[in-house]
Amino acid sequence: MLSHLLLRNRSFRLFFIGRSLSLIGDAVIPTALALAVLRATGSASALALVLGCAMGTRLLLLPLGGVVGDRFNARTVALTADVVRCVTQLFVGVQLLGGDPHLWHIALAEAVGGAASAFAMPTLSPLVTGTVGAKDRHAANALLGVVRSGSRVGGPALAGLLVLAAGPGWAFVLDGVSFAVSACLLAAVRIHRPAEEPSDEPAARRSLRKDLVEGWHEVRSRDWYWTSLVAHSAWNGAAAVLTTLGPVIAVEELGGEGTWIAIVQAGAFGLLGGSLLAGRARPKRPILAANLGLATYALPLALLAAEAPTPAVIAAYALAQAGLGFLSPIWETSVQAAIPSGSLARVTSYDWLLSLAAMPLAYVLGPLAADAWGTATPLWIAAAVVGVVCAGTAAVPGVRRFGVSDSGGRAAQAAPGDTGLSKKVSSDTVA
Structure with a gap:
């Protein structure tokens, strides 16, 4: 019942639908990526390289992503990250559908996608707090958790169906489309900023180092x-x-x-x-x-x-x-x-x-x-x-x-x- 009331909130509903689509799209990628790289190279080391490129840029840029998420509108940051990830996943999908994929193309695209996710991940909590009140946040987080868990249940099955029916490239196309739809929905979300104590200096004048230190x-x-x-x-x-x-x-x-x-x-x-x-x-x-x-x-x-x-x-x-x-x-x-x-x-x-x-x-x-x-x-x-x-x-x-x-x-x-x-x-x- 509470979930129905939450979804009457237009901003949270749009954010929730976009987030759900992104999660479903992402859930098919691990299986599709493994099969795509192994089909193209037959090498487990090549798969490890691609995964390492995505994880490496994500971990390297996460602190910077947090600073950007606090300095600027969380919706704008998340929307931009979705657009970048849409482009990278569609690029990989086109590469695979072309029949002659290059490993370094895939690795580079996944590295860029990992960098974009470093800016998107810190925006999740600000987007939740900006679309629902404090009394509803537990229910909102639980609802998002159910979708995240459900996507992990159905993701591998959907990936298997796509790979067997049309090839792994279409799984990446699906993921790219999900990010595109998410970006469109985020564009219509209205974020409410909680009132805070005034800062000693504007965010634009603070140094990156100071922001990182304050966050730590x-x-x-x-x-x-x-x-x-x-x-x-x-x-x-x-x-x-x-x-x-x-x-x-x-x-x-x-x-x-x-x-x-x-x-x-x-x-x-x-x-x-x-x-x-x-x-x-x-x-x-x-x-x-x-x-x-x-x-x-x-x-x-x-x-x-x-x-x-x-x-x-x-x-x-x-x-x-x-x-x-x-x-x-x-x-x-x-x-x-x-x-x-x-x-x-x-x-x-x-x-x-x-x-x-x-x-x-x-x-x-x-x-x-x-x-x-x-x-x-x-x-x-x-x-x-x-x-x-x-x-x-x-x-x-x-x-x-x-x-x-x-x-x-x-x-x-x-x-x-x-x-x-x-x-x-x-x-x-x-x-």
Whole structure:
């Protein structure tokens, strides 16, 4: 019922539809890209190169994207990024449909697309806070989480249908069209800027370095925030280890490719289930609950390392992904309530940067450790790290004290140096 009321809000409805189309388009790309590169080159290293180009530019430019998102209108930044990504995906699609794709063309296009995503990702929270009031943000984030999870469920199937019926090029064309439609819808969105305390100097006169430093200060001054980001980074590193070694164990020890497909699909449904649960849940200690949910990722890692029965691995992976689905709306709502709107894009960019930083390293170290000591060893290590780090955030005072007050829409959290009294931060005011 609440989702119907939210969608009556014209600006949020347009933003939500555009975001949904982009997510669906993006969900088909991993499968299509893998098949396209392997068909063109037959090389896993070539696929790693293309993925590395996209990830590298994204991580490199994320802090700059956060600064731009705070200095300028978030809608304009997101719209421009959508236009750039539309062009890059259509370019790759045309290359593939032409029948003679060049690897460096695809790698360059994905690098440009990764750069554009570095500017688009930090705008998500400002777009949510700019289109809905504080009391509706949890429902809005949960609704977006359900679409994100649902696209991961249906994306691979849609990609497979497109690839088998018409070739991988059409998957990229679909993604490009989705970005074009999203840009058109964003052009009609009206963003409301929350009222803030006046700044000492206009944004245009501030240096890039000062903006970066101020954004970082917002992160490190909150113990619940930066320790949670360490946990999120550990989770992503562990996920990279499982992604690289899990298929090997599934194929060689657990029954073949069908087993790995079953594990991945169960995870996608678990992700959707966790997102649906987050839409209804109102935990008294949201950050603590969300981080403890992430700690369940230790289960599928440990079971794969122990070569447990396939049904146990499938169930454990579904549970672990449900923890991720539960985290996303809870975390985003908490951050949007606690972080000043003028710093939200920069803080979000650091969030993405620190959360994703461990993945490239884990992609490299996981297989190296498996070659040296066997696949079980890196899986056991990843299970221990993600379990201890995520559950260990319960020892952080700010994580335990961060809560949602009875009035709704306000996050109560203790800042460093507080004398036991909670600081309440609200972003209800709309200009």
